[in-house]
Amino acid sequence: SITFHSLKGLYASVANRGEMTKEIAHSAYMKGRYTFDLKSSSSCKVTMSYVREKTNANHSMSDLRDLRSRALLIVNSDKGLTSPPGEMAASSQARESSKELSHLITCIDMASSIALSC
Numbered sequence: 001s002i003t004f005h006s007l008k009g010l011y012a013s014v015a016n017r018g019e020m021t022k023e024i025a026h027s028a029y030m031k032g033r034y035t036f037d038l039k040s041s042s043s044c045k046v047t048m049s050y051v052r053e054k055t056n057a058n059h060s061m062s063d064l065r066d067l068r069s070r071a072l073l074i075v076n077s078d079k080g081l082t083s084p085p086g087e088m089a090a091s092s093q094a095r096e097s098s099k100e101l102s103h104l105i106t107c108i109d110m111a112s113s114i115a116l117s118c
Contacts, residue, residue: 021070022097024059027052029100034111036118044118046111061115068108071101 013020027050037045046061059067078098 017070018074021067021074022101024057024067025071025097025100025104027057028107029103032107034107036111036114038118044115046115048107048111061112064108064111068105071105074098075101075105 028048031050032048033050035047035049037047039045046064047058048064049056049058051057075098078094
């Protein structure tokens with residue numbers, strides 16, 4: 001029974017990965033904060049954080065690289081899609097989501113460049 005619920009949760013997590021990426025991009029866009037921690041003369045730790053449902057969500061640079069990859073996939077797959085005339089609101093939401101994903105990609109690229117120059 002526990003295994004079934006664990007597998008069901010895992011499936012839901014994988015199945016909703018695109019929506020989760022969009023939610024994280026939205027949170028990062030609206031209230032994300034990037035922190036650069038110079039650990040030694042040769043390493044810089046990058047963290048992006050924001051408040052989510054009264055708790056702090058933190059993402060390391062490896063998490064951010066994964067998010068960047070998923071955001072690129074979503075943005076590039078959405079570029080080829082057009083919606084019928086009656087779905088104008090959905091198209092507007094898709095454009096806003098695409099804008100937030102593109103912003104997340106740009107921020108992660110900048111954070112990575114800063115970390116490399118530390």
